Amino acid sequence: MKIAILDDYQDAVRTLDAFARLAGHEVLVFNDTCRDPQALAERLVGVEGLVLIRERTRIDEALLSRLPDLKVISQTGGGAAHIDRQACERHGVQVVTGTGLPHAAAELTWALVLATARHLPQEVENLKAGRWQRTLGAALHGRTLGIFGLGRIGSLVARYGQAFGMSVLVWGREGSQERARDAGLDVADSQRDLFERADVLCLHLRLNDDTRGIVGAEDLAAMSPDGMLINTSRAELIGPGVLEAALRQGRPGRAGVDVFEREPLLEHPMLALPNLVATPHLGYVEKDTYERYFADAFDNLLAAMQ
Template sequence: MKIVIPDDYQDCVRHLDAFSQLEGHDVTVYNDTVTDLDELAERFKDAEALVLIRERTPITDSLLKRLPKLKVISQTGGGAAHVDIAACQQHGVTVMAGKGSPYAAAELTWGLILAAMRHIPEEVNNLKAGRWQCTLGTGLKGRTLGIFGYGKIGSLVARYGQAFEMKVLVWGREGTRQRAAEAGLTVAQSAEALFEQADVLSLHVRLNDDTRGLVGASLLGLMKPSALLVNTSRSQLLAPGALEAALKAGRPGQAAVDVFDEEPVTSHALLALPNLTATPHLGYVEKDSYELYFGDAFRNLLAFAEGQPVANLAS
């Protein structure tokens, strides 16, 4: 089978233990990002299968029309918002979902919280430049951690907050509020109350048509000047331009983000702000996670090739 794996930024897929599953197949791995339709069509023209790394590669109807040999897309992780499922059905392309793990993203979330609250990146740079103790950080004990969305990742971050002796406050859909209450956590009276009371507020809401732009100027403006907003979920949960404007206005006082509207990012207005800590979408980018994601995606692909039942997003 001719298999193409695009957008492997770190050139790591070929070095995973899971990659051995594809022995005997014709595999091409691309380590750069291409967005031009003609270039994508040229790269994928002979592919019978695509293995996609999360949401890095959009699959559109226009692209599928130019890929007559494509039979199957095996997705790392369970989300496929970047794939036009209806177009895949129309072109007879099977789209398979994989499994994921919340742990790497939750750990990265907590790393960003510590980095921002204690000014760790700034002080690392200060020390290397010969400057000693230039900032005054903020501790977590006794402060309020707001969790917007109590799913797999949000619940882990809440537990981390409890380990740091923070007060945990949760808001989200009815199911979120019910799960949080059953876990013995305090449920905020409203979204507005969550944003008003949190010293650290972490977003863990799934992106869909209902949640796109959910966090706008009105909610951000309720945050304390000393508060930190953390987003390791999806950038599009925030209204366009809302975070940049809020940080410039000082409510919240700072933000830590791992996601952007368009990725990869080489320049962005947010990156120029001194009260922003940012990472290049590292939440799931971790060895154990990759072995899980790709191991599952490769097994699904081989099962498809052998005519075995697979998890099919398009069914």
């Protein structure tokens, strides 16, 4: 079987133990993102099985119409918002998805909280340049951690906050509110109340039609000038251009983000803002998670083909 793996930026898949599952098959691995459907289709001539790494490439009618040999798409993790499932059905392409692990994303979230609160990227660069203690950070103990969406990742982050001596305030759908009450956590009166009261606010929502743009300019304007917004979920949860404008206006005072509307992002005016700590979508990018994701994806692909 001819199999293609897209968007392996670090050329890491071939180094995984899970890659041995594809022994005996012709495997193409691409290390960049090709956005032009015609050019991408030319790469994938004759491909029967396609393995996608998270949500890096859009699969739609324009692409599928050029891939008559494609039979199965196997998605690492469970998110498939970038796949037009109706178009796949029309073209007889089966879509299979795996499961995710919450720990790596939760850990990266907390790394961004600490880095943003204590200006760690700036101070690392200051020290390398011979500058000593140029910023004044903020402690987390005694402050309020806001969690927007108490799912698997949000629940872990809430526990990290408690370990640091923070009080935890939750908002989200009824399921999030019920889980918060069951865990003895405070529930905000409303979305606006969450943004007004949180010193550190972490977004942990799935992206769908209901949550796209759910955070607006008025929400961020309600945050304190000393407040911090952390987003390791999806950039599109915030309205287009809203976060950049809010940071320029100083509410919230700082932000740590791991996700962007267009990825990979190599240039953007927001990246130059001094009150932004940004990472290139690293939440799930670590070996244990990759082994789990790709083992599932390869097993699902081979099972579907059989």
